[in-house]
Amino acid sequence: xxxxxxxxxxxxxxxxxxxxxxxxxxxxxISEKTRAHVLEVSKRMGYTKNYIAHAMVKKRTGLIGLxxxxxxxxxxxxxxxxxxxxxxxxxxxxxxxxxxxxxERERQVFEVLISRQVDGIIIVPTSxxxxxxxxxxxxxxxxxxxxxxxxxxxxxxxxxxxxxxxxIGMEYLYGLGHRDILYFGRRxxxxxxxxxxxxxxxACEEAGIEPMICHSSxxxxxxxxxxxxxxxxxxxxxxxxxxxxxTDSMALGFMKATSELKIRIPxxxxxxxxxxxxxxxxxxxxxxxxxxxxxxxxxxxxxxxxERINNPQAGYAHHVLSPKLIERGTCKQLSDTE
Amino acid sequence: xxxxxxxxxxxxxxxxxxxxxxxxxxxxxISEKTRAHVLEVSKRMGYTKNYIAHAMVKKRTGLIGLxxxxxxxxxxxxxxxxxxxxxxxxxxxxxxxxxxxxxERERQVFEVLISRQVDGIIIVPTSxxxxxxxxxxxxxxxxxxxxxxxxxxxxxxxxxxxxxxxxIGMEYLYGLGHRDILYFGRRxxxxxxxxxxxxxxxACEEAGIEPMICHSSxxxxxxxxxxxxxxxxxxxxxxxxxxxxxTDSMALGFMKATSELKIRIPxxxxxxxxxxxxxxxxxxxxxxxxxxxxxxxxxxxxxxxxERINNPQAGYAHHVLSPKLIERGTCKQLSDTE
DNA sequence: TTGAAAGCGTTACCAC
DNA sequence: GTGGTAACGCTTTCAA
Numbered sequence: 001x002x003x004x005x006x007x008x009x010x011x012x013x014x015x016x017x018x019x020x021x022x023x024x025x026x027x028x029x030i031s032e033k034t035r036a037h038v039l040e041v042s043k044r045m046g047y048t049k050n051y052i053a054h055a056m057v058k059k060r061t062g063l064i065g066l067x068x069x070x071x072x073x074x075x076x077x078x079x080x081x082x083x084x085x086x087x088x089x090x091x092x093x094x095x096x097x098x099x100x101x102x103x104e105r106e107r108q109v110f111e112v113l114i115s116r117q118v119d120g121i122i123i124v125p126t127s128x129x130x131x132x133x134x135x136x137x138x139x140x141x142x143x144x145x146x147x148x149x150x151x152x153x154x155x156x157x158x159x160x161x162x163x164x165x166x167x168i169g170m171e172y173l174y175g176l177g178h179r180d181i182l183y184f185g186r187r188x189x190x191x192x193x194x195x196x197x198x199x200x201x202x203a204c205e206e207a208g209i210e211p212m213i214c215h216s217s218x219x220x221x222x223x224x225x226x227x228x229x230x231x232x233x234x235x236x237x238x239x240x241x242x243x244x245x246x247t248d249s250m251a252l253g254f255m256k257a258t259s260e261l262k263i264r265i266p267x268x269x270x271x272x273x274x275x276x277x278x279x280x281x282x283x284x285x286x287x288x289x290x291x292x293x294x295x296x297x298x299x300x301x302x303x304x305x306x307e308r309i310n311n312p313q314a315g316y317a318h319h320v321l322s323p324k325l326i327e328r329g330t331c332k333q334l335s336d337t338e
Numbered sequence: 339x340x341x342x343x344x345x346x347x348x349x350x351x352x353x354x355x356x357x358x359x360x361x362x363x364x365x366x367x368i369s370e371k372t373r374a375h376v377l378e379v380s381k382r383m384g385y386t387k388n389y390i391a392h393a394m395v396k397k398r399t400g401l402i403g404l405x406x407x408x409x410x411x412x413x414x415x416x417x418x419x420x421x422x423x424x425x426x427x428x429x430x431x432x433x434x435x436x437x438x439x440x441x442e443r444e445r446q447v448f449e450v451l452i453s454r455q456v457d458g459i460i461i462v463p464t465s466x467x468x469x470x471x472x473x474x475x476x477x478x479x480x481x482x483x484x485x486x487x488x489x490x491x492x493x494x495x496x497x498x499x500x501x502x503x504x505x506i507g508m509e510y511l512y513g514l515g516h517r518d519i520l521y522f523g524r525r526x527x528x529x530x531x532x533x534x535x536x537x538x539x540x541a542c543e544e545a546g547i548e549p550m551i552c553h554s555s556x557x558x559x560x561x562x563x564x565x566x567x568x569x570x571x572x573x574x575x576x577x578x579x580x581x582x583x584x585t586d587s588m589a590l591g592f593m594k595a596t597s598e599l600k601i602r603i604p605x606x607x608x609x610x611x612x613x614x615x616x617x618x619x620x621x622x623x624x625x626x627x628x629x630x631x632x633x634x635x636x637x638x639x640x641x642x643x644x645e646r647i648n649n650p651q652a653g654y655a656h657h658v659l660s661p662k663l664i665e666r667g668t669c670k671q672l673s674d675t676e
Numbered sequence: 677t678t679g680a681a682a683g684c685g686t687t688a689c690c691a692c
Numbered sequence: 693g694t695g696g697t698a699a700c701g702c703t704t705t706c707a708a
Contacts, residue, residue, distance in 0.1 A: 016679045051454045053701035056684050077415035096434040116389045256621030283594030284622040354695045391685030394700050
C-alpha cells in the first residue's frame with residue numbers, strides 16, 4: 001500500500017538517495033550510466049514523485065487557486081476551463097473554490113488556499129469591494145482579479161473595456177435605426193455595471209437620445225432575477241424599440257418574460273445582451289450580444305499571475321481587453337415607417 | 339515575506355514548538371492557560387497553518403481530484419459545483435482537471451493527481467474503457483467513477499438508471515398518444531448510451547411499436563454534432579411524430595436543425611431530451627427531458643469516495659440513482675385524428 | 677561523480 | 693503538562 005520513494009529506489013539501485021534525486025530531476029552532475037540505471041529501476045518499481053515533499057523543500061507547489069462565485073454559472077465555467085488549460089500548459093494545476101457570492105466565504109476560501117500554499121490566486125470577485133476585504137492577504141499572495149475593472153486599486157486585474165462594450169452595442173442599435181433604447185438591469189455595487197451603464201448613457205448623449213434605465217435591486221444578474229425585473233417593467237407601457245440588457249443572463253430573463261407576454265423578439269422588440277455566454281448561441285435563443293473574449297482573459301490572467309509569482313517584487317498590472325459585437329438574431333433593422 | 343511558522347510562535351510565546359502544535363491542533367494534553375496564550379500570540383502574529391507540512395506527516399492532504407472531460411460542458415460544471423460544495427462541507431478541497439475527451443490525457447492527469455497525493459479521485463470517464471486504462475492506479479488510489487454504469491467492473495461508481503430513464507420517457511410519450519417515436523443519436527462505446535437505447539427498444543417492444551434508431555458516429559454528443567446528424571436525418575421523409583434524443587445536447591442540435599427547416603416543436607414534432615442540463619429550462623428552449631439528479635449524484639460520489647478513503651479495505655460500491663421526468667413544453671398530446 | 681547530512685514545517689512519540 | 697526529537701520524502705549544500 002505504501003508508495004515507492006526515492007529511498008526504495010536507492011536501495012534497489014545501490015546508490016545513495018541523493019543520486020536518485022539527481023537522476024530523476026535531470027541534474028547534469030551525474031554520469032549517464034548511473035542516470036540510466038536509476039531511471040530504469042524507478043520505472044520498474046513504478047515510482048511517482050511526491051509533489052508534497054517536493055513543495056516542502058522548494059517552497060512552491062505549482063498550484064494556482066481559482067475562486068469563482070459559482071462554476072455552475074456559464075461565464076465562470078468557461079473561464080475555469082480556459083484557465084485550467086492554460087495553467088496546465090505552464091505546468092500548474094488548479095484548486096477550485098466556489099464563493100457562492102458571499103464575501104465572507106470569499107475571505108475564508110482565500111485563507112484556505114493560502115494555507116494550502118498555492119503559488120498564487122486568480123479570483124473572479126463577487127463585488128467591487130472584494131479586494132478591500134482581502135487586502136491583508138494581497139501583500140503576501142500573488143493575486144489576479146478577473147472581470148472587474150478595479151482601475152483605482154493597486155492590484156492586478158484582467159477585464160474587458162466594459163464602457164466600450166456598451167458603446168459598441170449602442171452604435172450597432174443606432175445603426176439599425178433604433179432611437180428609443182432601454183438599458184435593462186443596471187446593478188449597484190459593481191464597477192462593471194457602472195461602466196457599462198456609463199457607456200450607454202454617453203452614447204445616448206452623443207446621439208441626442210434620451211437614456212432610459214431600468215435598475216435592478218438584486219445582488220446578482222441571474223436569469224431568474226432578470227425575469228422578475230422584466231415582468232414589472234413590461235407591465236408598464238413599452239415606449240422603446242430596443243432593450244440593451246446589462247448581461248446575457250438578464251437578457252435571457254427578459255426573453256422569458258416576453259415569451260410569456262407574447263411579445264416577439266426581434267419583431268416587436270430588439271434585444272441585445274452582454275458577455276456572450278454559451279447560452280447565447282443556442283438555437284431559438286440566438287442572442288445578439290457583446291463578447292468577452294474568455295480564452296484571452298484566461299490566458300492573460302494566468303500569465304499575469306505567473307509573472308508576479310516568478311518576480312515577486314514586480315508591481316501590479318491592469319489588462320483591459322477589447323469586447324466585440326456578436327451579431328445574431330435578436331436585433332432587427334427598424335423600418336423608416338416605425 | 340516568509341510566512342510565520344510554529345517555531346516563530348514558540349519563540350515569541352516562550353514555549354517549545356511541540357506545545358504550539360498542541361495548542362493549535364486542539365489537543366487535550368495542554369493547560370488552558372498556555373493554550374490561550376499561544377493562541378493569542380499566533381493570532382497576533384498572523385499565523386496560518388501550512389497544510390503541506392501537515393500533509394507530509396499525516397500522509398493525507400484533504401484533497402480530492404476531480405477529472406472531467408470539460409468543465410465548460412454544462413453537465414460537468416454543475417456536477418463540479420456540487421462536488422466542490424459537498425467536499426468543502428466535509429473538509430476537503432478540490433483539484434480540477436480537464437481531460438478533453440482524451441483517454442491518454444485522462445491517464446496523464448490521473449498520474450499528476452496521484453503525484454500531488456490527493457486522497458482520492460472522482461472521475462467522469464470519457465469512455466467505458468477508461469477504467470481499464472486506469473486499472474494499474476485503481477488499486478492504490480480510492481476512485482469513484484461518475485456517470486457511466488460500469489456494472490461489470492470491480493470499481494465504485496455513481497450513475498443513474500439510464501435504462502429506466504428512457505422507459506420513463508417512452509411511457510410519457512406513449513401516454514401522449516405517440517406511436518411513431520424515433521430515437522435520436524445513439525452513440526457506440528458508451529454504456530450509458532447502450533442502456534438508454536435498450537430502454538427505448540424494450541419499451542417499443544412492449545408497446546408493440548416499431549423501434550427507429552438514428553445512430554450517431556460522432557465521439558461526443560455536442561450540440562454541433564446533434565445539429566449535423568439532424569440535418570441528414572431531416573432530409574429524409576419524416577414518418578414519426580416524436581423524437582427521443584439520447585442527450586439534451588443532441589436535442590438542442592436537433593432543435594437547431596428544425597428551426598432552420600421551419601419545423602415547429604412541438605406543433606409538428608415532439609422532442610424529448612435526456613439529462614436536464616441547465617440549458618433545458620431556458621426560455622424558448624423549454625425542453626421536456628429526463629433528469630439526472632446532479633446534486634444527489636455529487637453528494638453520493640463524494641460520500642462514497644470518503645468512505646473508501648477512511649476505510650481502505652472496503653470493497654467497491656455501485657450506486658444507481660433514479661432519473662425523473664421533467665415535463666416542459668416540447669412534447670404535445672397527439673390528437674386522435676393524427 | 678557520488679555520498680552524507682541538513683533542512684523544509686508539521687505531528688507524534690517518549691521522557692521528564 | 694511540557695520539552696526534545698524523530699520522522700514524513702524530497703532537494704541541496706558540502707565533502708570526499
